Amino acid sequence: MDAYKSSVDFAEATAFLSHACYEQDKMALRATLKNKSILSGLLSRLSSCSSHGRVCVSPVLVAQRRNNSTSPKLKVDFNQSTGVAVMHMQNPPVNSLSLGFLTEFCIAVEKLEMDKSCRGLILTSSQPKVFSAGLDIMDMYGKKLEQYEEFWRAVQEMWLKLYSSNMVTIAAINGSSPAGGCLMSLSCDYRIMADNPRYSIGFNETQFGIVVPVWCKEAMTTIVGHRNTELTLELGLLYNPSDALKIGLVDQLVPEDQVLATATKTMTKWLAIPDHARRITKSMMRKPTIDKIMSIREADMQQYISFISKDSTQKMLGTYLEMLKKKRG
Numbered sequence: 651m652d653a654y655k656s657s658v659d660f661a662e663a664t665a666f667l668s669h670a671c672y673e674q675d676k677m678a679l680r681a682t683l684k685n686k687s688i689l690s691g692l693l694s695r696l697s698s699c700s701s702h703g704r705v706c707v708s709p710v711l712v713a714q715r716r717n718n719s720t721s722p723k724l725k726v727d728f729n730q731s732t733g734v735a736v737m738h739m740q741n742p743p744v745n746s747l748s749l750g751f752l753t754e755f756c757i758a759v760e761k762l763e764m765d766k767s768c769r770g771l772i773l774t775s776s777q778p779k780v781f782s783a784g785l786d787i788m789d790m791y792g793k794k795l796e797q798y799e800e801f802w803r804a805v806q807e808m809w810l811k812l813y814s815s816n817m818v819t820i821a822a823i824n825g826s827s828p829a830g831g832c833l834m835s836l837s838c839d840y841r842i843m844a845d846n847p848r849y850s851i852g853f854n855e856t857q858f859g860i861v862v863p864v865w866c867k868e869a870m871t872t873i874v875g876h877r878n879t880e881l882t883l884e885l886g887l888l889y890n891p892s893d894a895l896k897i898g899l900v901d902q903l904v905p906e907d908q909v910l911a912t913a914t915k916t917m918t919k920w921l922a923i924p925d926h927a928r929r930i931t932k933s934m935m936r937k938p939t940i941d942k943i944m945s946i947r948e949a950d951m952q953q954y955i956s957f958i959s960k961d962s963t964q965k966m967l968g969t970y971l972e973m974l975k976k977k978r979g
């Protein structure tokens with residue numbers, strides 16, 4: 651009964667999102683992100699729905715859902731015949747993960763997730779040379795406490811949505827991918843990177859005085875092991891593609907012009923596996939991490955707010971921003 655009610659409530663919530671026009675969607679999700687109790691309710695329902703490899707949504711909602719959408723910061727091309735969506739991040743100049751971007755991203759993933767015909771998601775960038783520059787530093791600098799909270803909730807949400815997705819998710823990393831960009835790709839099932847030595851990927855946070863959250867450490871450890879995570883996070887290391895491949899931070903390197911084509915080919919291989927078996931296996935692998943993280947979500951929020959709003963952290967971020975801007979001038 652509880653499970654049934656959860657899926658109905660969740661379907662109602664997503665029905666609301668699906669019926670609204672895009673701007674209304676954004677306002678609705680942002681309002682939701684502001685309300686932590688509603689959000690945790692939605693999330694726990696989402697995870698309880700997806701953890702069993704089922705998508706709880708009425709067929710009517712699926713039929714009404716828009717599959718091809720172009721929003722300012724994302725372009726989603728969904729091919730009904732293959733069941734694969736390609737999501738192009740287009741938030742110039744460097745696809746930084748701003749509150750606006752994260753909000754659109756969460757809505758877009760949610761819509762695809764609820765569409766039974768969508769089985770695979772390829773994430774890539776429309777920006778030259780950059781997959782994503784990570785969290786938007788402007789959203790972490792000089793803001794009010796409630797703005798830090800809203801932003802961090804969106805960061806947590808983005809990670810949870812991608813990490814717990816029922817779809818096969820492949821990151822087609824066609825440029826540099828530091829910090830939050832690396833985190834985004836780590837949440838996917840498979841990572842293909844352009845073999846260009848000028849690109850980098852990893853976690854550089856400690857270099858400018860910030861600490862990655864515990865769930866980021868957990869996710870990375872499951873992929874590259876304790877020692878590589880320790881070295882990367884403590885030293886704030888960014889790797890060139892071949893070193894990233896050596897430690898298992900990416901799964902495959904290909905020439906730059908073949909990243910998307912290889913991702914598409916790889917997706918076909920993954921989709922040849924029966925969905926239910928793959929989904930249940932994915933859930934078996936990831937659920938312990940997700941459960942652990944859900945249980946510390948509010949503590950993580952409080953830690954983030956208290957850390958980011960410290961004068962010393964703000965000073966470091968200010969210096970780092972200056973440095974990024976001077977680099978160009």
Ligand SMILES: CCCCC/C=C\C/C=C\CCC/C=C/C(=O)SCCNC(=O)CCNC(=O)[C@H](O)C(C)(C)COP(=O)(O)OP(=O)(O)OC[C@H]1O[C@@H](n2cnc3c(N)ncnc32)[C@H](O)[C@@H]1OP(=O)(O)O
Nearest residue numbers: 746783784785786787826829830861862953954957974975
């Ligand atoms: C103890 C408890 C702890 C609790 C936890 C607390 C806190 C933890 C907080 C966070 C951890 C979460 C993990 C993720 C963290 C992050 O993602 S932080 C962001 C880190 N990102 C970076 O350091 C990347 C910086 N950017 C670059 O290295 C380069 O821009 C590039 C991506 C390699 C691209 O280079 P290039 O093409 O040469 O472009 P430019 O450098 O010239 O940049 C163009 C403009 O874009 C601006 N910009 C770049 N990155 C960002 C960004 N992340 N946010 C906002 N803006 C960015 C840059 O300033 C340029 O602007 P102008 O055109 O000069 O105005």
